[in-house]
Amino acid sequence: MIAKFYESLYRIRRVEEEVAKVYPTDKIKSPVHLSIGQEAVAVGVCEALQPEDIVFITYRSHAAYLAKGGNLKAMIAELYGKVTGSAKGKGGSMHLVDVANGIMGASAVVGTTIANSIGYAYGVKLKRQNNIVVCFFGDGATDEGVFYESMNFAALKKLPIIFICENNGYAIHTAQAKRQSVPDIAAKAAVFGMPIERLGDDVLHLYERISAAVETLRSGGTGPFFFECETYRWKEHVGPSEDYNAGYRAKTEAEPWMQQDQVQKFAMMLDPQQRQQIEQAVEIEIAEAFEFAENSPFPPDAELYDGVFA
Amino acid sequence: MMNRNNVSYVDAISEATAQEMAYDPSVIVFGLDVDDHKAIQGTTKGLLAKFGPDRVFGTPLSEDAMTGAAIGMAMCGLRPIHVHIRMDFMMLAMNQLVNIAAKTHYMYGGQIRLPMVVRSMIGKSWGQGAQHSQGLYSFFMHVPGLKVVAPTTPFDAKGCLISAIRDNNPVVYVEHRILHFQKGPVPEELYEVGPGKARITAAGSDITLVGISHMQIECLRAKHYLQEKGINAEVIDPIWLSPLDVDTIAASVRKTGHLLVVDNDWATCGASAEIMAAVTERLQGEMRFTVHRMGFANTSCPPTPSLEYLFYPNGRTVAAKAFDILKGSAQNWLPNERPDLKEIEFRGPF
Ligand SMILES: Cc1ncc(C[n+]2csc(CCOP(=O)(O)OP(=O)(O)O)c2C)c(N)n1
Ligand SMILES: [Mg+2]
Numbered sequence: 001m002i003a004k005f006y007e008s009l010y011r012i013r014r015v016e017e018e019v020a021k022v023y024p025t026d027k028i029k030s031p032v033h034l035s036i037g038q039e040a041v042a043v044g045v046c047e048a049l050q051p052e053d054i055v056f057i058t059y060r061s062h063a064a065y066l067a068k069g070g071n072l073k074a075m076i077a078e079l080y081g082k083v084t085g086s087a088k089g090k091g092g093s094m095h096l097v098d099v100a101n102g103i104m105g106a107s108a109v110v111g112t113t114i115a116n117s118i119g120y121a122y123g124v125k126l127k128r129q130n131n132i133v134v135c136f137f138g139d140g141a142t143d144e145g146v147f148y149e150s151m152n153f154a155a156l157k158k159l160p161i162i163f164i165c166e167n168n169g170y171a172i173h174t175a176q177a178k179r180q181s182v183p184d185i186a187a188k189a190a191v192f193g194m195p196i197e198r199l200g201d202d203v204l205h206l207y208e209r210i211s212a213a214v215e216t217l218r219s220g221g222t223g224p225f226f227f228e229c230e231t232y233r234w235k236e237h238v239g240p241s242e243d244y245n246a247g248y249r250a251k252t253e254a255e256p257w258m259q260q261d262q263v264q265k266f267a268m269m270l271d272p273q274q275r276q277q278i279e280q281a282v283e284i285e286i287a288e289a290f291e292f293a294e295n296s297p298f299p300p301d302a303e304l305y306d307g308v309f310a
Numbered sequence: 311m312m313n314r315n316n317v318s319y320v321d322a323i324s325e326a327t328a329q330e331m332a333y334d335p336s337v338i339v340f341g342l343d344v345d346d347h348k349a350i351q352g353t354t355k356g357l358l359a360k361f362g363p364d365r366v367f368g369t370p371l372s373e374d375a376m377t378g379a380a381i382g383m384a385m386c387g388l389r390p391i392h393v394h395i396r397m398d399f400m401m402l403a404m405n406q407l408v409n410i411a412a413k414t415h416y417m418y419g420g421q422i423r424l425p426m427v428v429r430s431m432i433g434k435s436w437g438q439g440a441q442h443s444q445g446l447y448s449f450f451m452h453v454p455g456l457k458v459v460a461p462t463t464p465f466d467a468k469g470c471l472i473s474a475i476r477d478n479n480p481v482v483y484v485e486h487r488i489l490h491f492q493k494g495p496v497p498e499e500l501y502e503v504g505p506g507k508a509r510i511t512a513a514g515s516d517i518t519l520v521g522i523s524h525m526q527i528e529c530l531r532a533k534h535y536l537q538e539k540g541i542n543a544e545v546i547d548p549i550w551l552s553p554l555d556v557d558t559i560a561a562s563v564r565k566t567g568h569l570l571v572v573d574n575d576w577a578t579c580g581a582s583a584e585i586m587a588a589v590t591e592r593l594q595g596e597m598r599f600t601v602h603r604m605g606f607a608n609t610s611c612p613p614t615p616s617l618e619y620l621f622y623p624n625g626r627t628v629a630a631k632a633f634d635i636l637k638g639s640a641q642n643w644l645p646n647e648r649p650d651l652k653e654i655e656f657r658g659p660f
Contacts, residue, residue, distance in 0.1 A: 023659075029615055030437035031660045081437065081614030089614030092437040108441040109398060110371055143370035144402075171371055173346040179370040239659035246347050298616035308609050 003274060005043060005203055006266040011282045012039040012063045013263045015072065018286055019062070019079065020240035027294075028079045030093040035063035037234035037254075040262040041166050042067040044206025045134060045227075048214050049102075052131045054124075056117040057106040059094035060166075060233075064136050065106075070098040076289045082296035089299045090307070102131075110171075111137065111144035114163075118150050121159035121223070132217045133161040140171030142185050148192075151226075155192040158222040162213050163189065165226070168233045173248040189226040196226045203262050232257035317496035319489055322464040323353040323429075326471040327391065329500050331361050334389065337475055338365045340376070341393030341429075350393055351431075351490050377403035377428070381411050384424040389475055394430040397484065398444050403428075411480040412455030427474045431485035432523065432574065434622070436658035437613030444611070445523060445575040450482045451552040451584060457505055458552040460484040460574075462526040464494045466549055469503030476502065484551075486524040486574065491654055508555035510562065514544035517632050518562040522548060522581055523574035525604075531625025532572075535645040536632055543632060551581050559585060560592040563599055568635050570602045572623050577605040602635055604628060625651055 016036045022028055035042065038060075046055070046067035057064045065075060071086065078085030079093050086097050097105040104120065107113045117135035124133060141147055142165060154161055165185050169176055176183050186196040195213075199206055206229065213225040232254060236243035244251040267275055312321070331337045339357055341350075345368040349355040358366045369376050373394065380390040394400055400407070407428070414422050433442040450456045457479055461470040467485070474481035511526065512533050521529030526547045533543045544562050548554060563569045569589055571582040582603035593599055604623040611621055623631075630644050 026657065029435075029658065030439075030613055031442075031658055081616065085614075089617065090440075090610070090612045092439045092613035094439060094441075108439065109402075140371050143372055145372065145374055172343055173348070174343065174368050178368065248346060299612075299614055301617075301620060304607055304612065304617045304620050305609055 002266060002269050003278060005047060005207070006270055006275070007278045007282065008043045008047065008067055009039050009203070009263045009266055010279060011285070012042065012066045014282060014286055015066060016062055018290060020235070022290070023240040028093070029081060030079050031238050032079070032093045032240065033060035033238050034235045034240065035060055035233070037257060038166060038168060038201075038231045039063045040201035040203045041164065041206060041229045041231050044203040045164055045210050047207050048210040049134065050131070051102060054102045054104055054120060054131060054133045056104050056113040056120070056133070056135045057096065058110075058113065058137055058141075059106055059108045060138065061096060061106050061136060062093070065096045065098065065103055068103055069101040070096060070103050071101070072285060072289045073292045074098065076293040077296050080293040080296070081298060082293055083299040083303065084292065084296040088303060090303075111141040111146045113137070114141060114150045115146050117161060118154045118159055121154065121161035122157060124160055125157070130218065132214060133159075134164060135161060136164045136166060138171065139165060139167040139169065139176050139185060140179075142188065143171065143179055148188070151189050151192045151194070154224040155194045159224050160217045160222070161224045162210065162217075163224060163226045165228045166231055167228055168231050170233065170237070170249070172237045173246070175248070186226060186228040194224045194226050196228070199227055199229045201229065201231045201262060203266070234258070314498060315495045316493050317464050319464045319467050319492045320352040322468040322496045323471060323485070324355050324357065325496070326468040327354065328357060328360060330472055330475045331357065331365065333500065336387060337389045337391065338383070339391045339393065340367045340369055342369055342371060343395060344368055344393050350395060351487070354393065373399055373402035374406060377406035378410065380426050380428070381406060381414070381424055384426040385422055389425045391427045391429060391475065394428070396442050397430040397432050397446055398441050400428065400430055400446065404449075407450070407456065407480065408453050412453045415479065416455060423478045424480050425478045427471070427481050427483050429483045429485065431487050431490070433487045434524065435488070435618065435656045436660070438611070439613040440610035445484070445573070447482065447484050447551055448575060448580045448584070451581060455479065456552065457481045457550070458484065459505070459550045460523045461503070461549055462489055462492070462523060462547055464492055464496045466503050466509075468496050469501050470549065472500055473502040473504045477505070484523060488524050488654065488656060489527070503549065505550045506553040506555055507550065508546055508548045508558040510544060510558065511547045512543070512545040514542040514566070516542045516566055517544070517568040517570060517636060518559065518566045519543050519545045519628065519632065520548060520559055520569065520571045520585055521545060522551070522572070525572040525574045525623060528623055528625045528628055529572055531651045532628035532632060534648070534651055535625055535629035538645055539633055539643070541633065541636060548585070554584065554588065556588040556592060560589050563589055563593060564597065567597070567599045568602070569599065570604065570628070570632055570635060572628050573603065573605040575605055576608060577603050578608070580605060600635060602631065604631055624653065
């Protein structure tokens with residue numbers, strides 16, 4: 001398990017680092033919202049899921065996409081705007097999708113997929129399917145009215161869904177305390193009558209707690225479940241750089257998160273040889289994915305009008 | 311000292327806002343991130359320091375409620391300016407704008423008025439994609455009770471914003487991310503560029519090009535390309551889309567006999583449809599003339615550069631279309647790109 005978790009954590013971290021490295025070459029002409037620092041939540045949650053389970057993600061979801069089993073080559077090609085990308089170059093970094101692996105897409109309009117996820121969960125319930133739905137969103141999304149309306153409906157209809165609020169403390173440059181009179185997001189969800197839990201970014205603990213909720217839903221118990229997961233974004237809101245000198249947050253705030261970095265923590269838990277094996281395999285996979293993206297063609301002109309309607 | 315002949319669109323907006331705020335204490339500015347270090351590409355820079363957090367404040371992510379709040383503030387005698395970093399986000403505020411703001415003065419028999427401005431900008435390039443690139447102003451043009459303005463020069467950015475702030479009605483003020491890079495003369499004093507007046511931005515006699523928002527720039531480029539073929543296009547900037555200055559456009563078409571509207575939006579049910587219809591109503595029966603339009607390709611905006619290039623009209627394709635119109639058939643002429651008429655290379659991340 002440790003090895004598997006490490007592979008996922010390391011893979012996400014390294015993919016994002018490569019994206020950041022390539023970015024200044026202008027080959028990726030897409031606004032990238034990196035999840036470096038936030039990998040743990042994605043991995044802890046997605047490891048508790050099965051391939052047929054469904055996730056709704058956000059524009060900051062390279063991590064969740066990869067953790068859920070999204071195709072890496074298709075992701076990098078999508079960032080490059082290539083026809084081999086997950087959306088044939090028509091989505092970009094903010095709209096990753098991989099339906100075959102249960103990833104139902106991401107919106108760049110904050111909060112909007114929360115409502116979509118409860119509709120999907122309603123369908124799962126009505127059709128008596130055995131899979132479950134997970135909805136990822138940020139603390140900023142919980143400012144929006146659609147969040148409260150969706151929590152109410154999900155609880156009212158006892159939907160088989162798990163809400164994951166990735167609370168990184170900021171919406172762009174605005175701290176949560178500047179936006180919310182009561183910052184306790186889980187407490188707000190609790191008001192609607194659903195089990196809540198506050199978690200950090202300890203991957204094993206996340207995995208354990210999400211697994212318990214998954215187990216309940218899988219065995220016929222009712223949802224929804226709500227998890228508020230504290231985490232921290234290491235890079236700027238959008239783009240490949242750091243922004244600790246911009247004035248809205250201090251590096252000292254990030255340091256404790258960096259010290260308890262889950263990627264490093266798991267690396268230490270493995271014996272060096274096994275670790276090296278994992279890392280080497282991941283590096284090869286990443287190199288291949290970037291090469292695939294580089295060598296893939298841009299979409300042909302005819303693609304412009306293809307797919308407006310189903 | 312600022313060179314008044316070379317003021318940026320961004321500075322024109324922040325200057326207009328600051329001057330109006332100094333002039334009228336009821337003017338306030340709010341919206342997501344108006345008070346952070348990026349200050350909405352600089353358009354709200356310095357306002358917080360000058361006027362304090364009661365008159366300049368960032369909001370939660372609550373477009374619907376904040377639009378409703380702007381309406382309430384206006385009811386109470388304030389003149390709010392609500393800012394959205396993308397026009398797409400205004401879709402979350404449609405109920406308040408369409409069902410309340412547009413109708414309040416009429417529906418309450420004139421007892422209440424709503425002086426408020428909603429600023430937003432249209433994104434383009436660097437893979438902004440389907441949800442960060444839409445020019446949705448025609449939605450608002452459709453509704454009586456809303457005014458809509460889309461200035462394209464720094465001069466008009468300032469003058470129109472001052473007019474919008476002073477207007478006693480809700481005004482949808484539409485910017486474009488690429489227009490923010492425009493520079494030009496902007497007087498220091500306060501002045502208005504008021505509703506319902508278009509501007510002939512380049513005189514000509516052979517065809518009338520009406521360019522909306524960023525497409526105004528492309529039409530001016532097209533005029534240069536058309537000169538290669540000895541064609542003298544007249545270019546018009548409607549500036550205010552609602553109320554629309556049909557007189558100026560119709561007078562031009564009366565002279566040229568050909569209208570080509572180039573919109574920064576899809577054509578179907580868009581501003582281009584309205585302008586063509588209005589000109590046709592005005593001139594039909596009086597003379598022979600032709601009406602044409604160009605706009606976004608009829609798809610969602612693709613982020614990949616190869617398709618994004620095809621999605622938008624540009625100076626060369628506008629010129630080619632105008633040439634075809636004047637010749638009466640497809641000529642397969644596309645001018646070579648001139649370096650001096652190239653679009654700026656916009657570099658992200660946003
Ligand atoms: C409806 C809407 N309003 C505003 C924005 C601009 N915006 C983009 S990301 C963002 C911050 C969202 O913060 P959060 O949900 O906490 O996610 P994070 O970026 O921290 O992962 C904002 C305000 C948007 N995309 N959509
Ligand atoms: Mg956040």
